[in-house]
Amino acid sequence: NAGVTQTPKFQVLKTGQSMTLQCAQDMNHEYMSWYRQDPGMGLRLIHYSVGAGITDQGEVPNGYNVSRSTTEDFPLRLLSAAPSQTSVYFCASRTGYGNQPQHFGDGTRLSIL
Amino acid sequence: KQEVTQIPAALSVPEGENLVLNCSFTDSAIYNLQWFRQDPGKGLTSLLLIQSSQREQTSGRLNASLDKSSGRSTLYIAASQPGDSATYLCAVRPNYGGSQGNLIFGKGTKLSVKP
Numbered sequence: 001n002a003g004v005t006q007t008p009k010f011q012v013l014k015t016g017q018s019m020t021l022q023c024a025q026d027m028n029h030e031y032m033s034w035y036r037q038d039p040g041m042g043l044r045l046i047h048y049s050v051g052a053g054i055t056d057q058g059e060v061p062n063g064y065n066v067s068r069s070t071t072e073d074f075p076l077r078l079l080s081a082a083p084s085q086t087s088v089y090f091c092a093s094r095t096g097y098g099n100q101p102q103h104f105g106d107g108t109r110l111s112i113l
Numbered sequence: 114k115q116e117v118t119q120i121p122a123a124l125s126v127p128e129g130e131n132l133v134l135n136c137s138f139t140d141s142a143i144y145n146l147q148w149f150r151q152d153p154g155k156g157l158t159s160l161l162l163i164q165s166s167q168r169e170q171t172s173g174r175l176n177a178s179l180d181k182s183s184g185r186s187t188l189y190i191a192a193s194q195p196g197d198s199a200t201y202l203c204a205v206r207p208n209y210g211g212s213q214g215n216l217i218f219g220k221g222t223k224l225s226v227k228p
Binding site for chain 2: 033035040041042043045048058090092099100101102103104105106107109
């Protein structure tokens with residue numbers, strides 16, 4: 001009964017470093033998305049995917065890449081980290097059909113120095 | 114562009130009080146509306162989902178209402194408890210003619226229930 005699993009939970013990077021935030025779900029959900037949460041800004045959509053092999057940009061995509069090679073996994077890549085990317089990142093998933101709730105992971109807290 | 118607003122940003126009440134959290138949205142073309150709870154340092158937990166054709170949903174001490182025409186939703190919490198202290202987030206899924214659509218969030222109401 002894992003739901004949406006995000007790793008790592010915490011990470012500190014230096015400016016210019018790269019890293020991948022992992023997200024996996026075991027509910028066979030077609031739809032997955034990445035949000036960032038910043039104080040005073042609420043949650044903002046970074047990228048999303050409606051199925052394996054299909055991704056699209058959200059509200060704040062710059063500086064982030066995604067891919068969806070399997071239904072289960074949706075990693076988020078920071079190619080060259082910047083201090084402005086210090087945030088809490090949440091991965092979410094839901095079925096692509098009907099009125100079903102969106103499920104969220106516990107988040108990755110990322111600090112970039 | 115759809116915008117979601119939650120008022121107040123913070124609320125402090127004594128234990129046992131009934132309370133209402135407010136959520137408003139600018140575009141009535143929504144597929145559904147979802148209320149979440151977020152504890153400090155944690156992820157989001159779905160509380161209630163109201164379909165666009167529904168007026169309200171209930172779960173235990175929680176009752177959420179939806180008035181699509183006026184662009185408003187309320188979350189009613191009965192007999193509040195200190196364990197209800199958390200940030201409550203409202204999110205709408207726009208209606209794009211199908212089941213797709215990304216959630217658009219309000220900034221949340223931080224609730225504190227004092228013993």
